[in-house]
Amino acid sequence: MSVDAMIAAAEKWIGTGEPNAIQQWYRERNGADYNGNFAWCDAAVSYWATRADERDAVLFGHDFAYTVAHAARFKAAGRWHAMTDGIKASGIRRGDVIFFDWDGSSEIARIDHVGIVTGVSADHRHVFTIEGNTADVCARRARDVHDIAGFGRPEYKRSPKTPDTGGGTGSKRPVVSLSKLVAAFEKDAPREGTPVSYKPTIYVENALVAEKLLAKQYADGHAGSATRSAYSLWQERCGFHGTEPGGDADGTPGMTTLKRLGLLHGFDVAA
Structure with a gap:
């Protein structure tokens, strides 16, 4: 919307x-x-x-x-x-x-x-x-x-849907799965040299870099602690509060804030 x-x-x-x-x-x-x-x-x-x-x-x-x-x-x-x-x-x-x-x-x-x-x-x-x-x-x-x-309560327009790109041909925008991204964040993946658990994490990290919330060297596809901290700052920027575990700005992505990030930085979000 x-x-x-x-x-x-x-x-x-x-x-x-x-x-x-x-x-x-x-x-x-x-x-x-x-x-x-x-x-x-x-x-x-x-x-x-x-x-x-x-x-x-x-x-x-x-x-x-x-x-x-x-x-x-x-x-x-x-x-x-x-x-x-x-x-x-x-x-x-x-x-x-x-x-x-x-x-x-x-x-x-x-x-x-x-x-x-x-x-x-x-x-x-x-x-x-x-x-x-x-x-x-x-x-x-x-x-x-x-x-x-x-x-x-305004009756806002709905944004046009973009085809689910999931790797298929004819895709215009990448798609980030919220459930897979959350799983990657929960693993708190190690630094360089270890496998990336969910490759589209890089789209989220690059967006956080563009928002000046994440240092560029940490945009490596690993959903580590730096990425989680940056996402918490993004949640606060979106108007959410509570950085403690389970809070609305605890660094675990949610649908509202992830869609907002994707809207601004060129990716779509799926469940």
Whole structure:
């Protein structure tokens, strides 16, 4: 699903302060009412959706700077979910557009702020987000239920499927099997000179090198401790937390983070 493209568009702006190019982009499209250093959290969501080619799903074809109007549009489309039953019961998930009321209500008219969901903590106590205009920058945040008014669920496009390449002819992109990759990671293969237990591991390692999380000398096809540590950093970058064994960022690949890596670096993922 191109929810990954939406989140990738947001991640490129992490650390951006103000004034910024998102504000300028919104001003050029929507006029002088947006001169100066205006609040840009929803302008950022509008920008990311435009770059991800998801304007219909996220914006219903419009730009938004006013969070109340944006949430109301989700409601009019039947895609609004008020946060009245807690994080777990709400079913909030990666890619949802999350709206906040700092006073703790779930009323659309009182919404203050907006972001994009990147994940939910294993204990369902926090929702992980990327937000523009949070303390005047674009940043990752962990939000608890008190601040969440509700969320809109975009109907994202599905990415076109690429044929399973598994070694056959006519392949365009390599395929990494998640189950085989996890088995290779669990073996914690030794260094150079020993057989590689799963050759497509190299695609994952090369992607981690490209993300500047793994030193190039460790991209040798052996899923060793350096690779596992680098993958843990990738999981954290994707919004997951918990580096202890069994945590969401413990260095063991999962489908969500592996697909995200493949989307950015040219491989597909199979079970």
